[in-house]
Amino acid sequence: MKKLLMAAAAMSAAFPAAAQTVAVTNARLVIGDGSAPVEGGTVVVRDGRVVAAGAGVAVPAGVPVVDAGGHWVTPGLFAGFTRMGIVEVDGVSETDDSAAANSPFNAALDVSPAVNPKTSAITLNRAEGITRAVVAPEARGSIFAGQGAIIDLGTDMDPVSKPRAFQFMVYGEEGGRRAGGSRPAAIAMLKNILFEVRDYARAPASFADRGKDALLTRADAQALVPVVTGQVPLLVHVERASDILVVLDLKREVPALKLVLVGANEGWTVARQIAAAKVPVIASALADLPESFEQLAATQSNIGRMQAAGVLVGIGMINDNEARQARLVKQYAGNLVALTKVPGASGLDWGQAFATISSKPAEAMGLGGDYGSLRPGRRGDVVVWDGDPLEIGTAAVRVFIDGVEQPIETRQDQLRKRYFDPKEGALPKAYER
Amino acid sequence: MRATLFVPNVAAIARRIDRAASDREKQALIRIIIGTAAAATLAACSATAGGKPQSASSEAPAKKGPGKNKGYDHNPYPSTYKPYPGVPTLLTNVTILDGEGGKIERGAVLFRDGKIVEVGQSIAAPEGATVIDGAGKYVTPGVIDVHSHLGDYPSPGVQAHSDGNEATGPVTAEVWAEHSVWPQDPGFSRALANGGVTTLQILPGSANLFGGRSVTLKNVYARTMQGMKFPGAPYGLKMACGENPKRVYGGKGRMPSTRMGNIAVDRQTWARAQDYKKRWDRYEEQGGEAPSRDMAMDTLRGVLAGEIIVHNHCYRADEMAIVLDMAKEFGYKVGTFHHAVEAYKIADLLKANGTCAAVWADWWGFKMESYDAVSENLAILEREGACGMIHSDDANGIQRLNQEIAKVRAAAKRAGFVIPEEIAWKWAAITPAKALGIDNVTGSLKAGKMADVVLWNGNPFSVYTRPEKVWVDGALLFDMHNPKLRPVSDFELGQPGSGDVK
Numbered sequence: 001m002k003k004l005l006m007a008a009a010a011m012s013a014a015f016p017a018a019a020q021t022v023a024v025t026n027a028r029l030v031i032g033d034g035s036a037p038v039e040g041g042t043v044v045v046r047d048g049r050v051v052a053a054g055a056g057v058a059v060p061a062g063v064p065v066v067d068a069g070g071h072w073v074t075p076g077l078f079a080g081f082t083r084m085g086i087v088e089v090d091g092v093s094e095t096d097d098s099a100a101a102n103s104p105f106n107a108a109l110d111v112s113p114a115v116n117p118k119t120s121a122i123t124l125n126r127a128e129g130i131t132r133a134v135v136a137p138e139a140r141g142s143i144f145a146g147q148g149a150i151i152d153l154g155t156d157m158d159p160v161s162k163p164r165a166f167q168f169m170v171y172g173e174e175g176g177r178r179a180g181g182s183r184p185a186a187i188a189m190l191k192n193i194l195f196e197v198r199d200y201a202r203a204p205a206s207f208a209d210r211g212k213d214a215l216l217t218r219a220d221a222q223a224l225v226p227v228v229t230g231q232v233p234l235l236v237h238v239e240r241a242s243d244i245l246v247v248l249d250l251k252r253e254v255p256a257l258k259l260v261l262v263g264a265n266e267g268w269t270v271a272r273q274i275a276a277a278k279v280p281v282i283a284s285a286l287a288d289l290p291e292s293f294e295q296l297a298a299t300q301s302n303i304g305r306m307q308a309a310g311v312l313v314g315i316g317m318i319n320d321n322e323a324r325q326a327r328l329v330k331q332y333a334g335n336l337v338a339l340t341k342v343p344g345a346s347g348l349d350w351g352q353a354f355a356t357i358s359s360k361p362a363e364a365m366g367l368g369g370d371y372g373s374l375r376p377g378r379r380g381d382v383v384v385w386d387g388d389p390l391e392i393g394t395a396a397v398r399v400f401i402d403g404v405e406q407p408i409e410t411r412q413d414q415l416r417k418r419y420f421d422p423k424e425g426a427l428p429k430a431y432e433r
Numbered sequence: 434m435r436a437t438l439f440v441p442n443v444a445a446i447a448r449r450i451d452r453a454a455s456d457r458e459k460q461a462l463i464r465i466i467i468g469t470a471a472a473a474t475l476a477a478c479s480a481t482a483g484g485k486p487q488s489a490s491s492e493a494p495a496k497k498g499p500g501k502n503k504g505y506d507h508n509p510y511p512s513t514y515k516p517y518p519g520v521p522t523l524l525t526n527v528t529i530l531d532g533e534g535g536k537i538e539r540g541a542v543l544f545r546d547g548k549i550v551e552v553g554q555s556i557a558a559p560e561g562a563t564v565i566d567g568a569g570k571y572v573t574p575g576v577i578d579v580h581s582h583l584g585d586y587p588s589p590g591v592q593a594h595s596d597g598n599e600a601t602g603p604v605t606a607e608v609w610a611e612h613s614v615w616p617q618d619p620g621f622s623r624a625l626a627n628g629g630v631t632t633l634q635i636l637p638g639s640a641n642l643f644g645g646r647s648v649t650l651k652n653v654y655a656r657t658m659q660g661m662k663f664p665g666a667p668y669g670l671k672m673a674c675g676e677n678p679k680r681v682y683g684g685k686g687r688m689p690s691t692r693m694g695n696i697a698v699d700r701q702t703w704a705r706a707q708d709y710k711k712r713w714d715r716y717e718e719q720g721g722e723a724p725s726r727d728m729a730m731d732t733l734r735g736v737l738a739g740e741i742i743v744h745n746h747c748y749r750a751d752e753m754a755i756v757l758d759m760a761k762e763f764g765y766k767v768g769t770f771h772h773a774v775e776a777y778k779i780a781d782l783l784k785a786n787g788t789c790a791a792v793w794a795d796w797w798g799f800k801m802e803s804y805d806a807v808s809e810n811l812a813i814l815e816r817e818g819a820c821g822m823i824h825s826d827d828a829n830g831i832q833r834l835n836q837e838i839a840k841v842r843a844a845a846k847r848a849g850f851v852i853p854e855e856i857a858w859k860w861a862a863i864t865p866a867k868a869l870g871i872d873n874v875t876g877s878l879k880a881g882k883m884a885d886v887v888l889w890n891g892n893p894f895s896v897y898t899r900p901e902k903v904w905v906d907g908a909l910l911f912d913m914h915n916p917k918l919r920p921v922s923d924f925e926l927g928q929p930g931s932g933d934v935k
Binding site: 338420 | 779796828839891913
């Protein structure tokens with residue numbers, strides 16, 4: 001471990017931007033596709049993309065080598081649902097760009113300009129091995145929250161991997177609230193909006209924009225066109241079984257819709273229907289309480305049961321410290337493995353559990369070709385760990401994004417160093433750094 | 434008014450006084466008694482705790498008051514909890530973390546009649562005992578969470594159940610969390626089955642400077658709150674400093690709206706409490722007209738008298754330092770700071786004051802006052818010899834406190850400070866038990882203590898481990914292999930997912 005850190009220090013004096021070429025060898029290698037780790041693995045990243053990964057892969061001449069010393073090496077983790085980068089301190093509204101209660105716009109709101117790569121949450125979660133994240137807005141004046149982005153957690157000033165990557169919508173109790181007080185109101189709002197979007201798509205120039213008095217401004221309609229044509233996915237927050245069925249039914253009205261369910265705490269009770277509809281799910285992982293009447297059937301076995309029924313499931317953290325604690329997905333995935341030893345529970349084996357925080361959420365977003373695994377062609381996001389990444393207490397020791405090694409010191413590290421010995425020295429603590 | 438009691442039949446008089454309808458009648462009866470010998474007997478009559486009996490041979494002038502702490506009932510909602518039946522049980526070949534810093538590899542634990550009988554390397558199985566081979570497993574005391582709102586903010590989290598913050602005024606020391614506890618909260622069963630939690634403190638929330646009394650519960654479902662109440666546990670007082678009170682009341686245009694406002698209201702309230710205490714102490718000793726009852730001041734008087742333990746929600750180091758000085762100013766002790774995100778910055782101060790900190794492993798950044806959280810917080814306290822423990826403040830977190838202390842241990846190791854398993858387990862065992870004033874009866878696997886025991890299906894510091902069996906007072910109340918030993922609260926009966934493994 002110390003050897004790794006010294007090697008890291010030697011190699012990473014500067015952190016050049018753009019894509020890099022690097023090979024990580026001598027690894028307990030995890031591809032992230034659901035398979036179990038293999039010993040003696042190598043990953044080769046060229047110009048920021050994985051060229052090859054597996055046991056016995058040859059390192060091309062001239063490629064700098066990082067010897068993982070037998071340690072676990074995995075793809076960088078893909079956080080399936082967050083608000084990272086657009087919130088600094090949740091309780092300080094000026095730093096919270098996730099929601100706009102008084103904006104005339106809703107679906108048009110685009111988080112990508114608001115993503116700040118210097119957010120402390122990005123630094124902290126990068127240091128814990130998260131390399132990409134889904135970043136979603138929050139709904140306020142409408143069931144449509146706006147356009148989310150895929151970001152990387154790199155230190156450079158170019159955090160957005162894919163702007164306007166999806167539209168986020170809320171249904172269920174929250175949808176009812178945003179639409180004026182009931183689920184029927186949310187459905188009426190939705191149907192009306194879909195009608196207006198099709199109107200706009202047919203003749204954009206003659207769309208009657210009523211500005212801020214409208215449910216849908218021109219900008220909002222424009223943002224929703226790619227949703228109804230299936231060019232960008234529609235992520236829908238929904239929990240209750242009957243609500244899930246209503247959302248699945250939207251595909252009858254808009255066949256091109258690329259639906260993704262978010263949350264889905266009662267998903268296991270209608271898993272067959274979700275699988276039949278071929279709709280992926282970005283699920284909350286360990287919700288097991290009837291916290292609302294929308295999730296009376298919540299159980300930690302939710303993901304395991306949906307997976308067993310053939311649903312594509314990844315882990316996301318909706319309404320769960322989503323601005324700051326993406327790192328917890330590792331603990332959540334590990335807990336899903338623990339369930340395999342609990343009679344009556346449905347868990348996941350290690351490889352499957354790891355996939356829920358890597359390839360599966362990327363695939364749910366339609367981006368499995370680029371992110372979430374070390375299959376050839378994917379972005380070169382690689383993490384070297386000091387132990388089993390799903391076990392409590394394992395740390396990421398080296399983090400690469402697009403093949404570029406990343407700094408992983410956080411302000412928490414600096415605070416710890418200052419106060420590990422709390423005794424007063426010859427100067428105040430403020431001078432210690 | 435009877436005039437016939439000149440040769441006191443003390444016991445009969447005591448009974449009459451207890452049944453006396455009014456304070457005046459009580460005082461009148463007491464005046465009849467001549468001599469301090471009778472007064473000594475009176476001290477034993479009342480239902481209240483504490484109070485030293487008067488010396489029979491004292492030459493002091495006759496005490497006419499009801500006696501120390503006898504002015505009103507200090508325990509009007511007593512626990513009716515009774516341990517459930519168990520069988521003599523011997524765990525063998527199991528790794529023991531005794532909760533006080535002891536570890537035995539491949540050891541044995543015997544409990545019977547609700548109590549731990551023996552903990553050692555090898556124990557002969559008594560006849561008829563259930564013997565459980567714990568090979569590859571760990572046994573620990575039941576997990577204790579000092580900060581929970583189960584029952585007061587239960588699931589489902591609807592407005593009708595939102596009973597944790599009496600946020601209609603910043604000083605509500607008169608409310609008692611137990612009067613809000615809904616014993617049918619499904620959260621209790623999750624804490625038991627997934628978290629191995631056997632004892633928990635339910636506190637009012639932190640909207641108020643003085644939130645009210647807390648209550649310690651056995652994690653055993655009952656029809657009534659009293660049926661869950663931990664027998665003999667002292668009361669706590671919840672206080673809060675920092676952002677929450679000033680945001681809640683500042684938002685209503687009233688005091689406090691600043692941190693200085695927080696402390697000003699605190700100090701004025703303590704000053705009133707001192708005055709109240711003086712008046713009641715004098716009345717209880719000397720008699721006369723009883724002062725008016727003030728439920729809020731009753732609680733604060735209890736703190737000043739050392740009966741009620743202060744649990745103070747406070748994040749920032751500088752604010753904790755102010756609270757410690759305020760405690761000295763008014764002559765009370767801060768038992769435990771809760772959340773104490775910056776405790777690591779003042780570990781020396783906490784140690785010097787004998788004040789504990791109940792913290793998270795890794796919550797951070799949701800408010801300005803939690804911005805400087807570090808994962809090594811609890812480890813630094815341990816290293817500096819200060820008192821620290823884990824807590825959840827969360828119906829989900831309470832299900833994984835073993836994993837949370839594992840996080841701290843790992844962070845400490847990376848920072849160069851190795852904390853053995855048996856030391857770290859104190860954070861979920863004897864230390865919270867002490868903070869709740871119940872360490873004489875639980876919080877560790879020691880002979881004579883309550884058999885609050887968890888058998889884990891592996892190493893509890895691992896994410897892959899879960900509770901296999903949980904006993905409270907020696908009764909097996911959760912068994913992962915027995916669906917009948919998995920409680921389902923009334924609310925969940927007949928609901929989607931009823932009876933499911935959660």
